[in-house]
Amino acid sequence: MKVTVFSVEELRHLNPESTDAVYVSGYYHSGDGGGGWYTWQTGPPREDNGGTIITSLHHHAGYWRLSHGGTGDFRMFGILDDTVPADDALEALVNDPTVTDIRAYSDLWFRRRHRFQRSGITLDFQSFHLSTRDIEPAPVNDPFAAVLFFQGSLDTEISQITLTEPLLELTDIFPVDNSNHFKVGEWYAVKSDISGGAAARELQKLVQVTAITDEHHIQVSYTNGWTLNPGRVISWQRVEPVQDVTVRSLRFTGAGSDQVTGSHPLAFEYAVRANVFGIHSTGSFWPVIMRRWNTHYITEQCSLLNPPDTAWGGAGYLTQQIYCLYGDIRDCHVSNARHLNDFTASAYCRVENCHADGQSAEKGPFVTHGQYEHDLTYAGNSGLMTFANSGVTWGNSARRIHVSKHVCPWFVARVGVSDLTLDDVVVVTNKTIPGSGMLWVNADGLRMTGCSSDGILRITQSSSRSVRANLIQQCSFTLPDDGSTLVDNSVVSPVSFSDTIFRGVNGHTLAGKSLSFSRCEFYGGVSATPATFSSPSLSIHASRLYTCEVVVGNPANNSRTDILNLQAEHSRLDFAPLSGTLMFCQNQLLGTELLNLPAAGDRVILAQNITLL
Template sequence: MERRDILRASGRAAAGTLLLAQPAQADPGKKPKDEVRAVATVAELLAYGAAKLADGTLTQVAGYRSPGDGGGMLARWDANSTAPANGGTVLGAAGKGRWLQIHDGCLDFRKFGIFDAKTPADAALDAMVNDPSVTRIEAHTDLNFTKRHTFSRSGLVLDFGGHLMTTDGIEKAGADDPFAAVLLFRGKVTETKVTHKLTQVMPDLSDVFEVGDSGRFKVGQWWAAEVDQGAGRWEKELQKLVEVTQIVSPTQIRVNYKNGWELKAGRSVTWTLVDPVARVHVRNLRFRGVVPGDQYTGSHPLAYEYAVHCDVESIHAEGAFWPVIMRRWATHFRTDRCTLKNPASVTWGGAGYLTQQIYCLYGHVADCHVSNSRHLNDFTASAYCYVENCHGDGDDQGPFVTHGQYEHDLTYTGNSGLMTFANSGAAWGSAAKRITVRKHVCSWFVARVKITDLTLEDVQVIGKPSLNGSGMIWVNADGVQMRGCSASHTLIVSQQSKLSGRPNLIEGCAFTLPAKSEIVQAGVTSPVHISRSVLNGLDGNTFNGAQTVFTHVVFNAAQNAAPLTLAGSATLTGCTLNGLGLRAAGKADQRLRLDGGTDISGEGAGALLSRAEPAGLVSWELYGMRSRTTGAHVLLEAGRNRYTATGSQFSGGKLTIKQFELVQHTGNVEEAVTRELPPDGPKVLTSGNLVI
């Protein structure tokens, strides 16, 4: 046979259509090493007498254990090799001479004799990943691993073909080590460090960094940048893996990241040179962890550290302990179509997640799902990431969270599941900035700490009986803007930071509120604007912020409701209050203005407009409003009051003003109103009204 005919026949044998069980006859005119032999199994290959083989002899193996079992290969005899045999790419025994598997960069576990989960696949995995000529690893059967593997290579795809990975009998992990995964890909951290103290303020969104001596940096290098610690134990505004893109000046470099937080002069930034893992992708894996498992015996499939451009697709896990996909110091990545159900723990800190990202940049998490887990997605000190079409059921532990370690510029679209931001505590800073949530459905939304410039659009919070306190939206009044949102039980606006320059705005929203709940807390010093919204179930609720502006808001009271209490200044323009009165209760001076056609009706708690015990001066300003009641429109019997009403309408009931510093009641329409007003005088004007 011609050599090309032999190779063609050998290829068909590997495909299972033609098997050469006997060695081919050598052409007398060719040297032995030019012959291509053919054998049925690896055992037959190893049975050749080494003394009879010429260096470079090629042999086609039809199968690993039997012809056509998928473990076939083309092998070359290297007479001088002493490489350690690994059962796949290197075959042989003691002494010189090895069979070396010839491949095109794609290997699978069958070529190492692994055909099921009965035989641990650890040695085969190590052999393939640590071979730089291998660029793609496939699994065609279920696999079991008993080791926790750490690799530092790049340029690799692991495609498990939808088969199951188990970890029965896996070695114990160290204490509190979420990186003790079956697969950990970790870049190399060098000893090269540069620390520089900033001589001037580094503003928010700057990508030019002061480094002292830019000659120590080169374009294309990757560095881990980290600012010195703040007040909290882990509080740092900057912790990112970045690439140098330009040498700007002898003292400055540009990197591929716009810093998210202002750094004051005098802060120190440490740069550590890193050789990251790059382009290592894991796909199509089913994983079953050890249940019950703990931090030592539990297992999870995958972790990355100091990694760039590493994507994950279609990992479906159950019973995992630590996060299914764990990332730290990672930049540019995708996590697509992954799931987790019923992890080993949802109470141990850090356990029971689908994915966690620490110090990460430019991540995209899409089309993922969890059931009865702790978190679907956790961002810690991460930025410029996007989460879309991800969903959690059995979500009382909170599928969507940020840690509060200065996350910024995160976007969530079209997801469902409980959501909390920056709630892990002051040790991390309790801070986040510029988070946007769109078209989200959940049972609880809390962003109560130092969340700056939070944007919520079409967020629907619907409570459920199984979760106490659900149905709540709680936000920080530091540039918060809510549009088209709703909550079935509670709205709370508090304030723990004051960094934003944009207004606090609630627009086009609807909330149902529990009786006597505080809606805007006393610590809110920034104005809160509520526009074109509906507040339902009001009964003795309070707005204790310094200033609240209501525009075209509908207030619907519960039956026999106590008045709405205002401890700060408030303006109501074009609003409607159904069955609800307003009571001023500020300790300091306050201004209450009702104008633009505001309509107030009902009995309230004996009066529609009244005040609590005497404290500060209350300025009542009624312009172009309408009041209807059989009780009291205005009841001012205590404290210091400055009352002005012009162009307004009063129907039924009575007007009672006994304690005042100024009264101006003129140009109004009074229909069947009983007056208890002071006589006109230097500080009183009550004439010029149309009295019917």
Template sequence: MERRDILRASGLALGTLLIARPAAADPAHKPKDEVLTAGTVAELLAFTKVEDGTLVQVAGYHRPGDGGGMLTRWDAASSSAPNGGTVLGSGAKGRWLMVHDGVLDFRKFGLFDTETPADAALDAMVNDPAVHRVEAHTDLNFVRRHRFARSGIELDFSGRTVTTEGIEKAGQDDPFAAVLLFRGEVTKEVVTHKLTAPVPDLSDVFEVGDSARFKVGQWWTAEVNALTGRWERELQKLVQITQILDGSRVRVNYKNGWELAAGRTITWTRVEPVERAHVRNMVFQGVAGGDQYTGSHPIAYEYAVRCDVSGVDATGTFWPVVMRRWCTHYRTEQCTLKNPASVTWGGAGYLTQQIYCLYGHVSDCHVANSRHLNDFTASAYCYVDNCHGDGDDQGPFVTHGQYEHDLTYTGNSGLMTFANSGAAWGSAAKRITVRKHVCSWFVARVKVTDLTLEDVQVIGKPSLQGSGMIWVNADGLQMRGCSASDTLIVSQQSKLSGRANLIEGCTFNLPAKSEIVQANVTAPVHISRSALNGLDGNAFNGAELRLTDTVLQARDGAAPLTVSGSATLTGCTVKGLGIRAAGKADQRVRLAGGTTLTGAGLSRADAGGVVTWELDGCRVQGGGVELTTGRNRYTATGCQFTGGRLEIRDGAFDYLKHTGNLEEGVTRALPADGPRVLTTGNLVIQ
């Protein structure tokens, strides 16, 4: 056979395989002679003496063509409760049942405006397992707060407005009292196990005691016992069992973000989550002046998997527009919030809050005059991109500090603060990355480990006191290409990372007399190819500072920069700024690699520690060296001194070596050479 014949034959065979064969006909059942018609539902209900199985095509609900038309079938034996849509009729028996393909809308329940509450119709559609999609094509009003446990459904409001005028009151402090709450079932299967060995960071294998109680594919909540804080737990996630390893261990779909010590207890609770219940394209108007009882918000999920929200435009809500807890694998996108009812009540005024969540993606969202756009609490492996907040003094981007980890933010704008809710939650977060962010304030001052900032621009504004500030934790901190218009503060609250603390290619404008590196910083801080502007009496009080190829620019008449720990300046330019050693303990100050000081020099405060000065290949122009108190160990070789004064008094040093230097127009006040003094071998030009 030729090639074309082979292809033709194989195509025919394939086509034969793909033909769907209809079910065999029932010989006892004869098709109806005709499908009857009715103009409206009222006309349909007026039919009498119809045979069982009669089909009627209804042209409209209130009038033909109004969008509420449907195909119905008469079931003479049905006694289902009428609901105004999928079940029509009255009396003890006999109902008109809607014939549909699983896609319904509110017009088929006679709802065309907000005059009649849409709650009963919503319940009828969502609770019908034959329905997989619910649409709205008119504005709607809801007066009840609904709770659903079903999966596999999509609610698309087609950009229509949803109001809640007259809605029932919520309970006290209940952010899950949404108009739409999808909540999975928490079973009574609970397994508690005390760890016999540590669970390392990034482990997806867990001891469970008896693994026979688990099956692959099941969903469980995993929760470790609390530490000293009331809500301080490193592990609280909804995870799926992916493998039974042996009689006592299972693998889950999550790499743990924090080491758990032997002796800690993990409680496992089996859950049957809601899956793939999506909400889309809603314009939501909250209750004017609503509070925690009378206010309203559209959507909440708890114990949910792969449940997405998109295209929700909300105004005046109280609790978060999209509230999530114990959720895994989800997207929240193209949602907005304007002017919520409160930005001061705890938990109110958010676009989305996510508690114990995994694998979330929040994108293309916006808030105006809200509290938070995005809040993560005890959540991990989530991504936020192209989200923006204005009127943002309350902070659009936050984490609670309940051991969040592996979060990434890209291309967003708005005030940002991490792990800042208090010790009761742990004040901890790990491996957070922020890229291409613009904001008025960035704070990650507590136990934020392995923070990475890239192209983060902090620009202060007059309306927010303290804005223009970056405040970060020196525990694996890495900053590249960042800037702050007012303040840089480096402190240290944790010591977990093995990464160096690097600040590279950044620019900071600093207020006078501010502490740049706090005294509690015990890890080295590296600043390279950066610019520190506006210096005047500022302080580096950490244990070790390393400046490389960095420009330090002073204000006119600036007080010296004080250094309380060891400091190394390599290839730096220091303009109009003296450097003063002020440590109470021993410290080392080293200037090398062509570092240049212009307009000021080196000195020390009257403090108790020994200061070791090492000047190697540096230039001091118009300043000099003044060591008149304390104990100093001074060496200078290969340096250039121009103008200024070299004064090192007897009794103010352990040893002094000043040789191989070039001095031009320098006033000398050095001690005579002796067993601990060497000042010869310099080129002195007057």
């Protein structure tokens, strides 16, 4: 016989001998959103959790179990608003393997920091607010002490192998001591030994075994980003990751203002397909979404407003990602934060349509540590951007980063960033941000197309890994009157400029071992100090000078200077330091003065030049 009661308390008083199925029309009273169908389960008693498991006051050999169909909500536990802590209800729902979908129907209050090893679950807060007032203290310096921390588990056994031959870049076949110890589908934390600084490892990822290739090799779900030489050590540690976890639609307010009293909503470690949508946080201390050892994930339409601290290392971020793979971060926003997106030792990730304003613009919303990040893509974002500048501790290295359609007050990728590609990157001075307008890049496989800046331009070289040429094309640089060096003598790889405009070039120095300018335009600006083109291998072809003061040449006997098809108007070229060879041919000179031009001879060719008064 089926019976209806009006509250969970009535259910406790109901004798199960009278019925085995009861409809409870509310938690406290009919229609309050709680209750549901309960069935009597015979057998050993279970602890009453106040929601899905209800014990009887009449019969102890069994319990009432809620028939929830895999979907649970906090009203089942009598949580109807944020005046009562929801921690016990949360733990009961998440730790129930039959619940796969948890929903909130009111604002909530959590006072504890929860750690779960649960997979296959979705938490949908349906845009309700989560308060953490009076939350328990967090351990010191623990960014994983989130309100919701999903964490996989590690085996204690670690397998190591010392390389006897190079592990090549962009291979997915990795050596192991014995492939019989591995199974297709298993997950491993794989890492190399330290190569320099205390945290400098080229390899540190969560990967899946996809094939057993032979007795000492396996195929994994990752192509290596860096070559490892013989003698390096690779370790393998099996992981049981949390998988297929989704958290969505939450408004969050942080608690205190420091690492002990502060709070933040989410953390994932050893996680696969842990996705986050629509988390909007105000005042979080640690990163809103903290990730380490994550693979295949999405962070979408999340935001951070006014974190309490942006000076403490690791504080005031929207998302921090350490040892992560295949992440997609999109449509996110921060105001007055430190970082919007931080990658450390991560690869094959994309950041799209993310934006920063307020003090975030000067704190650096888009950063990498330089711990051998590789193959990262940024598209359609705005905010200050710096790569690989956290110091030698991390390795000072990154490669194959592509930035397109980006607007920022400052762009720096000066240390160890190889194969950097910039498309339509605009750097604009902001008078409220000291040093803004700067564009500083590493000439190691650098490609820049359609970029512009209106502050300091600096091209240096701190690495020599790339096999591709440095090419800067269709760009525009408006230079400050500061006499700075645009290309310095650290640049030993050739740099080619084409279809590029330099405004205010007077007073600046362009050095480097080999510079080439094709179809470029130079405007002198207000300074009367000459620009210096001192590269020992200098080519200026089909370019234009307007009101420029230029000193051309290098004193080295083996230097080579080629100036062909130049149009110079109301300018002055001084060849005083020139030695080596000179080709000065087919140039048009309007109101332009040539000083110290050497006479034609074996090392100097002067031909078909036109002088117009």
